[in-house]
Amino acid sequence: xxxxxxxxxxxxxxxxxxxxxxxxxxDFQATTMFWYRQFPKQxxxxxxxxxxxxxxxxxxxxEKDKFLINHASLTLSTLTVTSAHPEDSSFYICSARGGExxxxxxxxxxxxxxx
Amino acid sequence: xxxxxxxxxxxxxEGAVVEIFCNHSVSNAxxxxxxxxxxxxxxxxxxxxSKPSQQGRYNMTYERFSxxxxxxxxxEADAAVYYCAVCASGGSYIPTFGRGTSLIVxx
Numbered sequence: 001x002x003x004x005x006x007x008x009x010x011x012x013x014x015x016x017x018x019x020x021x022x023x024x025x026x027d028f029q030a031t032t033m034f035w036y037r038q039f040p041k042q043x044x045x046x047x048x049x050x051x052x053x054x055x056x057x058x059x060x061x062x063e064k065d066k067f068l069i070n071h072a073s074l075t076l077s078t079l080t081v082t083s084a085h086p087e088d089s090s091f092y093i094c095s096a097r098g099g100e101x102x103x104x105x106x107x108x109x110x111x112x113x114x115x
Numbered sequence: 116x117x118x119x120x121x122x123x124x125x126x127x128x129e130g131a132v133v134e135i136f137c138n139h140s141v142s143n144a145x146x147x148x149x150x151x152x153x154x155x156x157x158x159x160x161x162x163x164x165s166k167p168s169q170q171g172r173y174n175m176t177y178e179r180f181s182x183x184x185x186x187x188x189x190x191e192a193d194a195a196v197y198y199c200a201v202c203a204s205g206g207s208y209i210p211t212f213g214r215g216t217s218l219i220v221x222x
Contacts (some may be wrong), residue, residue: 103163108155
């Protein structure tokens with residue numbers, strides 16, 4: 001149980017393109033979803049936390065206009081990297097949990113490469 | 116600022132018991148979570164709780180400000196990054212992750 005699906009797994013696109021990444025909880029309702037970024041050989045860095053039906057809370061240093069997060073339902077959150085540039089190339093991972101005391105369950109991540 | 120600390124690297128020989136230590140400065144912490152992460156894949160929850168617990172080859176110790184993950188009979192295939200996370204009661208229950216520990220297993 002507790003499966004999180006993240007799509008796409010890999011994206012390669014030109015600079016200036018906007019990229020949307022989807023995160024779905026397949027067998028539970030995710031009241032909270034988290035978005036992380038991981039640069040090579042570095043730790044998971046929390047970007048933002050989103051609760052269904054409300055605006056996302058962004059970590060310090062993460063531009064909310066650059067990384068648009070939508071959590072419109074209890075099973076789906078999306079991260080849109082707007083006007084992506086090469087420095088946005090990274091591994092993006094989402095996670096979801098069904099309640100405050102519940103563990104997070106992670107998606108397989110999205111490898112984003114901006115040329 | 117709430118922080119979680121864990122060593123960047125731990126090395127072991129195959130067949131041994133490996134301990135990865137984690138301590139924190141998180142206010143009102145009540146739960147530890149230990150995740151296994153192979154690069155490019157989803158981090159996987161190994162063990163969690165607010166008391167000592169075991170799941171297969173994975174044991175978790177618990178103290179108020181620290182926890183250790185013990186991996187029994189470690190194998191080369193266990194070489195990965197292990198994350199410790201701490202959740203606090205009150206507020207939004209956002210877990211705080213450590214920076215991860217890379218486990219190196221020598222044959």
